[in-house]
Amino acid sequence: MTDLLTRRTPTPVPARPRRTGVGVLIGAILGILAIASLFIGVSDVSPLALLTGGPDSSAAFLLVTSRIPRTVAVLLAGASLGIAGLIMQMLVRNRFVEPGTTGVTEFATLGMLISTVFWPGMAVVGKMAVAAVFGLLGTWVFLRVVRAVPVRQLVLVPLVGIMLGGIVGSVTVFFAYRLDLLQSLGQWSQGSFASVMQGRYEFVWIAGAMVVVAWFAADRFSVIGMGEDFATNLGLDYRRVVAVGMVIVALITASVLVTSGVIPFLGLVVPNVVSLIIGDNARRSIPWIAGLGAVFVIACDIIARLVRFPYEIPLSVIVGIIGAALFLWLLLRRRGRAH
């Protein structure tokens, strides 16, 4: 018998180091940043002011109506966008896709525009629903178009998605231009949490709920990520899981869109970095992606608030710079691989 069948002398198995330490570190950073986020702003909300002022002070009022909602919205958006990216990557089996590189965001924005034009008085929840439906349509269109591209054409897939987004985007800009809505469009296409307040951010909880749903279905998404053949062999209803994934992606995209506007590259960078560290088993990676996504966005939000104090710079600008640089690194570091 060959050495395969007789057991080899057992060499000590180098287990992958447990990453609990890093996990705790990320949690700690997240906590510190979240607390810092509560106390950064033009008006004075400091722990001292809160203590001396009591529950009825203006500081406490600001904390409850503005700072806490903002911090929560930032954390939820950061966590959920990474998950939306991860799920898209599993559905398409390509690590360079996310709502923003597949036209989903642009479709959702078009939905926002349409709801604003046709039903100007519509409540935010209605707009979000329309945006979500359009986002779903966008995912569907993208999945259809991408079927024409061989799976292993790693970078062609996001390229096609970006172009698709560009086309939909130019339609949106055209109508916004004709209808004098360029300004509203600018608001959605530029992510910022500056206007987040109590009563105007609650939809982002839907995105948060989707993270939980995704975590419960994590194994299913991992199996989907292995491809249709594997999924069917393991007895999974491929189409149904894909449909659930599409809905999650659309809901996250739409709810973040109505809360803050577009935040670029996040869904792409965070899952890829996590994948490098611990791999793609979704059950393990989802908490990491949610945590790191939240850290990344809250750090960027704090930078956006501080860099030109007392003015604010749109968060999407900061994320765009850092995210694009990280994405470039991800793209070019694999230069050795064949394409």
Place this chain on the structure above:
Amino acid sequence: MLTDTVTGRTPAPARLGALWARPGLRLALLAVVALTLVAVYFFTDVPGSLAFAVKIRSLTVLAMLLVATAVGVSTVVFHTITQNRILTPSIMGFDAFYVLVSTVIVFFLGSASFLGADPLTLWLVQVVVMVAFSVFLFTWLFGGKRRSIHLMLLVGIVLGTFFRSFTEWMQRMLDPLDFQVLSDAMFASLTRPDETLLLLTGAVVLLACAAVPPLLRILDVLTLGEPAAVGLGVNHRRTLLMLFTIVSVMIAASTALVGPILFFGLIVANLAYSYAGTFRHVWTLPTAVLIGVICLLGGQIVLEQVFNLGGSLSMVIEFAGGLFFLYLVLRKGAR
């Protein structure tokens, strides 16, 4: 074939086909179409004095001619250097880069110098900085290992986002006054071009164009790829540097005139290749320029007269260009 032509015994369609096969004639036909469009543009719907209308409109036509030249030449040359027909300077984010350079200059020198200094000098400073940086960027991306075109495309698109975000950040950090100056200077409109800017870019484009004719044959050789070109005695590095400088100057000119138009070069160059039917740059370059003029002018006329949508030409170009691009990429990807 030859004897046939001499004896004149070929049936008429075949003779037409033979004529059609001559690139010179095709080019002439294109020129006629372009001139007709110019005439149509000048003389339709004149509201008041004809002389005034012609004067105003000739500026627009001149701007379009400059943009078409800059975009057409730079894209075709870029295609030849990079050995593909999908990547264009704009898709690689180079015009976004130009905007960034302008912003950075205003950011560090302030609008005072932007306004005060001689505009020509300032322009040259911008172009020099732009060329220096883009040559660096170019050698970083295209020097060394050959990477897949699709990867470079994606890199270019991300670079574009990076430059735009960075520009935006810089602009947010500017004084509102400086910002106003900057946006006025940078985004002149095609239909209402600024005269000084027009003259300036005109001179620069003309200068860059003058450098092209001696390089035409070398460009033809470069289509064979670097190893073959080097084997045929082309000083590859130096030529590339020169060509790339020309490309950068052209991009600077067109971006200064109309701002970034992502897909225009792609459409124009690819239409030019299939229309000219030859790889020789003597034909492809002017063909690209003329097709550019026809697209811009024809598009403007159609939008103005038929759809009454004067100001939205660039959006229409983006839309059509995006579809065309998808078609190109998917067709290539399917192979």
Place this chain on the structure above:
Amino acid sequence: MIVLDGVSKRYNGHTVLDEVSIAFGAEGVTALIGPNGAGKSTLFGVVGRLIRPEAGRVAVDGSDVATARSSDLAKTLAVLRQDNHIAARLTVHDLVEFGRFPHSKGRLTVTDRDHVDRAIEYLALDDFRNRFLDELSGGQRQRAFIAMVLAQDTKYILLDEPLNNLDLRHMTEIMKLLRRMADELGKRVIVVLHDINFAATYSDRIVAMRDGRVVADAGAAEIMRPEVLEAVYDTKVDVRQIDGRPVALYYS
């Protein structure tokens, strides 16, 4: 038993499976041979409910593949197709664990973990347990996929060209392993092979296909004859007896 009854499949007017009726599962290792385009992979696709046939039905242990619950089928039948490419960065352990998905839906019990450990040990993958798939050699990766299928703990295991891209040593190892899985664990292995000598050496039964039909179905001794093989492959084949075993020579 896996029973196919009059199964036909057409692609763009081209018949890939032409009323195939056959039963598998009485023997330990069945080899499926035939030239390219004979319909072997399509046959596997149909049995594994990945491809829907135009006519005919497939039953696995009496239940119709088209109507049975996919998750139940996954407990009796495992299919590994050729050229598996998983883009996701999964470790060997992750992959093998997913073999337990039909049983546990992702929440692994003690039994599940036991199956995973045994499958990994059976394929001598202990040393690579925590390696990512993209860090493995072709032979190791193929073993990891087979370990996953083994962990699925099904009666029937269908492998489509598992020897693709493997060197001589790894080919032999995989074939011996399939033999062992049949003999020791009572699995019913059906495997598509291109090397007819491997088929003859390691299988109990050889099914030869050509142009979407089963053209020969017997033990190695009967299949390994020049006239049979030449009819299947349309090329000249010589068969010699070496150490009492038939060996096909087709290089001349």
